[in-house]
Amino acid sequence: MRGKFKSLTMVNWNGFFARTFDLDQLVTTLSGGNGAGKSTTMAAFIAALIPDQSLLHFRNTTEAGSSSASRDKGLYGKLQRGHCYSLLEVMNSREQRIWVGVHLEQVANRDNKVNITPFALVDVPEQLQPTDLLLEKLHDGKGRVRAFADLKGAAAELGAMKVAKFNTVTDYHNFMFEFGITPKKLRDQKDRGKFYRLIEASLYGGISSSISRSLREYLLPENSGVRKAFQDMEAAIYENRRTLEAIKETQGQRDLFKNLITETTHYVAAEYVRGAAEKSRLSELALKARAELAGKRRLLAEEKQRAIYLADEVDQLTNREKLLTDELESAAEHLSKVMAAVALQKKIELYRADLRELNDKLEQQQAVVEEIHGQLLEVEERKELAQAEVDSLKTQLADYQQALDIQQTRAIQYRQAVQALETARAQCELPGLTAEQASDTLHQFRAAEQSLTRRVLGAEQQLALAKAAVAEHQAALTLLLSIAPETAREAAWPTAQALLKRHIEDKARIAQGQGLRAALARLEKESDSQKNLFKLRDELHQASGQLIASQDELELFLEAQRNRQEELADQQAEANQRRASLEHQGVQLGRDISDLTKLAPRWLKSFEKLEQLREQSGLPLATAEELSAGMQSVLDKEREFEQESNRIQSQKQALELQIRNLQLGAGEADPRLARIAEQVGGVLLSDVYDDISIDDAPYYSALYGPARSALVVLDLEGAIERLKKLEDCPEDIYLIQGNPDSFDEDLVEADELGDAVLVRTSKRQVRFSRYPELPLFGRAAREKRIEQLDLERENLIEGYAKAAFEQQKYHRLYGHFRDFIGQHLDIAFRPDPEAEVQAKQAELRALQGAIGECDKQLSEAKAAAAQLTRHIQLVQGMLPFAHLFAETDLAARLEAAHADVEALKTAEAFIAQHGKGLEKLETLVQVLRQDPQDLSALQAAFDEASELLAEQKRRCYALDQLVARLPHFAYQDAQDLLGKASEMSERLKEKLKAAELAARTAGEQHKQIAQRHTEALQLRTALDSSASAKGQTLAEFEQELGAMGLTLSDDMEEKSRAHKKEIEELLIRTRSRRTSAEAQLQVTKREIESLGGRLKLEGKDYFGARKSLVSHKANWSRVVRLARETDVEKRLNKRELAYLDSDELRSMSDKALGALRVAVAHDEALRDALRLSEGNRSTEQKVAFYVQVYRYLKDRIRNDIIRSDDPVEAIEEMEIELARLADELKQRENHLSLSSHEVAAKITNIIRREQNRIRVLNQGLQNIAFGLVRGVRLNVNIREAHTRLLTALADQSAMHNDLFADKELSFSEAMAKLFQRLNPQIEQGERNYQVMGDVLLDYRNYLELEIEVQRGADGWLRAESGALSTGEAIGTGQAILLMVLISWEEESRRLRGKDIAPCRLLFLDEAARLDGKSIATLFELCERQDMQLLIAAPENISPEKGTTYKLIRKVQGKHEHVHVVGLRGFGFADDKLIA
Secondary structure, rough: OOOOEEEEEEEEEOOOOEEEEOOOOOOOEEEEEEOOOHHHHHHHHHHHOOOOOOOOOOOOHHHHHOOOOOOOOOOOHEOOOOOOEEEEEEOOOOOEEEEEEEEOOOOHHHOEEEEEEEEEEEEOOOOOOOOHHHHEOOOOEEEEEEHHHHHHHHHHHHHOOOOOOOOOOHHHHHHHHHHHOOOOOOOHHHHHHHHHHHHHHHHHHHOOOHHHHHHEEEEEHOOOOHHHHHHHHHHHHHHHHHHHHHHEEEEHHHHHHHHHHHHHHHHHHHHHHHHHHHHHHHHHHHHHHHHHHHHHHHHHHHHHHHHHHHHHHHHHHHHHHHHHHHHHHHHHHHHHHHHHHHHHHHHHHHHHHHHHHHHHHHHHHHHHHHHHHHHHHHHHHHHHHHHHHHHHHHHHOOOOOOOHHHHHHHHHHHHHHHHHHHHHHHHHOOOOOOOHHHHHHHHHHHHHHHHHHHHHHHHHHHHHHHHHHHHHHHHHHHHHHHOOOOOOOOOOHHHHHHHHHHHHHHHHHHOOHHHHHHHHHHHHHHHHHHHHHHHHHHHHHHHHHOOOOOOHHHHHHHHHHHHHHHHHHHHHHHHHHHHHHHHHHHHEEEEEEEHHHHHHHHHHHHHHHHHHHHHHHHHEEEEEHHHHHHHHHHHHHHHHHHHEEEEEEHHHHHHHHHHHHHOOOOOOOOHHHHHHHHHHHHHHHHOOOOOOOOHHHHHHHHHHHHHHHHHHEOHHHHHHHHHOOOOOOOOOOOEEEEOOHHOOOOEEEEEOOOOEEEEEEEOEEEEEOOOOOOOOOHHHHHHHHHHHHHHHHHHHHHHHHHHHHHHHHHHHHHHHHHHHHHHHHHHHOOOOHHHHHHHHHHHHHHHHHHHHHHHHHHHHHHHHHHHHHHHHHHHHHHHHHHHHOOOHHHHHHHHHHHHHHHHHHHHHHHHHHHHHHHHHHHHHHHHOOOOOOOOHHHHHHHHHHHHHHHHHHHHHHHHHHHHOOOOHOOHHHHHHHHHHHHHHHHHHHHHHHHHHHHHHHHHHHHHHHHHHHHHOOOOOOOHHHHHHHHHHHHHHHHHHHHHHHOOOOOOHHHHHHHHHHHHHHHHHHHHHHHHHHHHHHHHHHHHHHHHHHHHHHHHHHHHHHHHHHHHHHHHHHHHHHHHHHOOOHHHHHHHHHOOOOOHHHHHHHHHHHHOOOHHHHOOOHHHHHHHHOOOOHHHHHHHHHHHHHHHHHHHHHHOOOOOOOOHHHHHHHHHHHHHHHHHHHHHHHHOOOHHHHHHHHHHHHHHHHHHHHHHHHHHHHHHHEOOOOEEEEEEEOHHHHHHHHHHHHHOOOOOOOHHHHOOOOOOHHHHHHHHHOOOOOOOOOOOOHHHHHHHHHHHHHHEEEEEEEEEEHEEEEEOHHHOHHHHHHHHHHHHHHHHHHHHHHHHHHHOOOOOOOOOOEEEOOHHOOOHHHHHHHHHHHHHHOOEEEEEEEOOOOOOOOEEEEEEEEEEEOOEEEEEEEEEEOOOOOOOOEOO
């Protein structure tokens, strides 16, 4: 059963909201007028088949509203807005109900674009219709188109179906091919274009020029297996040749590589080792310089210590000398002090007599002062009374004179009497005043005025006296403040008294100043001596741990130290003897180390070779016997792997021969049968069945059994006669009579029994053949078997490579063993010289440590001796002052003396600053006894009294005016009053004169007595001050005498002189010892200076060596870091080179540099890197150059040949691998190379097979008739030029061997050149030989296909549209398209299951061009070939068979739709109308 399209469903297309067309199993006709929707229906069908907008193009689209310039190619105008669907229902040959379709949606823009999304559903239930899925039923009976996103949910609700959405058209077509909907697998755009052009040619009818021009592409399948076999073989040959060339190049460059890595290693490793040796040398120099510097520093320190000891001794002697000098001075001062004390005692006695006399005079003067003071008080009283009388008389005289004046002017002032009375009332504030009261009132006011006058005069007198007293007090106070600025005014008197007292005391203290200073100096010297003694004692205690407390202990300690000094001298002598013995042993060890060092390089080289042997063999090789045994085991393994490689090589060659036979199509047959088939005029049975699928191969292989290699011949007898003439042929040859072009296996009677076939060869003979597990019948089976054999061959190749590699490896390893035994066996298994050197060096270091220990003991002994010397020096420094251990109160006495001298200094400073001021203050001090009144209060009282007096005088004046005008009121008494007033005025004037005389007399007396009083006071103060000073001086003399602490005696002065002489003698001895110590110190200092100069030089040398070492270490650390980071340290740090000196290493590096300049001349990068690395200070650049060379060689290693990526190891591996690969690749090329005869036979067989296939296709079309056309066929011919090529390739002579033997040409290029040589008249254009050769490897280019029709009496003619009528052209075109479909189905049979028979469907638009007979012929063709046809015809044509749909477009207002009425034809069991 063949698959069929069951229906087409259109949703939301122009005129079709939801319409399903049931398709006939043969012919479905769409009938209707223009614009009825026939083309739209076909467009929907084609869009569901090929949803590729780049291909879809519908020509008659004007009625659908789409312009020809639109990019949608007519599809946009055929759709309604919103979601649109086109869905095909298919029932495939497996009876699976499948829906495939597309979702379309307009995209509103100027390009009129349409989005197309293909989808599919498998195993759709029978009861489900497409509209059930695509439409959503509403409540009012209407429907709504579902969105594409809702289809999955709807499908799940309807029947648990799964909607498959396809992202690409290729996936969609793959699905349709797998389920038998499309006849060909549309892999890409090219295949889709072929399918669309086929449908398009079918749709528009006629003989399509695009198809007829390229019939080879449509009808002849691409034999990719042949081309791939050729290409794989050619690629393998090319790769083998290229590998061989690389091997030859690598072999040519191997010496260069080896030389490059060797010279680079010598060049860089020599510098690397020299750098390491330089670092060691600089380290040794720096350590040696540091040791010498430390020795000099130690010696210098000892000399400095000795200098310190001598300097300390000199300082001690100097201090002792100073102390003795000071003590001498103290003795002299003590003598002076004694003499001063005697003189002071005499002064004290004189001062005591003077003090008694002054006290008597002071008592007498005090009596005189008291007497004068009494007189002064009396005179002051009389003076005050006389002054008061004068003031009173002056007032009265003024009053009477005024009254007299009033009386004289009374007549003139009468008119003002009343006014005067009023004025007096207002002025005196007496409103009730009368003229009679005026006198009394005036008298009262006058009395008040006099009282105020006296008050004012008294205040004025007090103010004057106070001003004089204040001036004197202020002068004295100013003088006092200049001496004591912080003195308060109230404390002026006691402060002045204290200052005067201090002045007297300070003068007395200054007089004793010399003695105080002398005593202080003596005590300070004794204190310094005691401190120095205690300092030396503390130093001794710190140095020795012995605390000395007395002179006796000091002498005992000195004796013990001298005994210890003798013991240390004996220890030093013993240590020196032991050190000499150790030095002798060290010299012997040095000789041993030198001998071993010379042996080490050779041993290291042998050890390196031995380690390589151990690493390569995996054996311990600890002894010479194990080495011999290992050598024998390596030889055995070499033989073992040689046998293994030979065995695998034999298997591989057999397998490659089998693969080659399969690639040439021989299969299981003898390769000679192909040649025999040509000679007897037959075809191999395997070629007849070459296109069977891989599933059918086991059946046919079992069906024919041993006859699988049979020859199919038309003339059996003729073939037998030809076989008789053959000489070189297989033992058994099967011949089958039959037509190779239409061979039918029905001639074999067979029964299929599951996995076997029972074949009856005759009535009495049967053959039972099981299906082979590995069938080789048919091209597909052979290709699958080739794939399996290729995998096996790859495994064998890998195994052979491993075995051959191991064989070569053990062969070279055996050579290494042989070389090692001949060169290094004598020293290889002796102990490591370096280890012995290290052991000897360890012993030497131990000896040096012992010598160092001796040196340490000597140094300690010297240090102990120096310490003892230091102890003795300290003791000797302490001996002169040992008597001061007993002076315990010296500090207290020194502190008291310091206080006395400080007081003396204070007194001297005070006297120097204020002496003159104090002497002046002494005469004014009495003024400060009492502070005069405050002038401001007196002045205020005086001002107040004066104001009151002035006011009173104004009032009195007012009353005077009134009283003066009283005569106006009593004229009769005016003259009497005037006379009395004149007489009274005279008497008052006389009294006034007498009173003034008495007042002047009292004032003079007061002045005289006051002067006498002041003088008496000054004399008393002077006497008092003198007595106080004498008493203070006397007290100071007595205090000074007491402070001297001397008890005067008659012989004290003589004792002091004797003590002074003793100290002078001790001082002379100390000076002599100091001079000797200073001389020794000068010698030591000169030695220190000399050592200092040498130390500077050695320090400079050391720091220079250290700087060089640090600089070299910094550079060296970068070198080592680079070497470690790049993993080349082990290759550069060659231990044997460490035993060469610097000149030898430099010579090695220079020689290698010369060789490297030649070796890297071909590479610019290496040449630049080498140039940068040249020089003695560029070790880092040299290592970088080594790394670059290493990487350069690593990049140039062929990883397909060499397994290791290490250049050094690769050189060794190249030696092993190159020979094996060269031999293997030559063998492989010989097996892979194809002969031209084999190529010609292969292409000829393929062409013959395709010719046979075309003949079979022609058999089904030769009886088709359209009008005058009585048959259609396809003629296949081989092009003449290509025939010449095949003949030349099949020629066994060596005519064209120059092309195929040229290794510079590939097989394709050789074929192209041969074709050009045979056909020089053909232009090749710009194509190169490789492209031409690829074209010649495709058999389709050898054939020419032409469509021929048998038309009446003309016979067979070439089919051209111009020579045929329209109906004939349409029928011929449909026949050709059907032939293409059948060819595609046969070609695709191997790509899908046997049970899949794909759908066959073609289109035909505008069927009106066919008459009824042509349509009937077309129907007959569809029925015979089981093909469906969808045609569109005008409404006046209605085929009698099939299913016809009449389409009528109706317009209702603005809405239009297509009304469809259909009649089912013979394709269905029941005939009924389809509404």
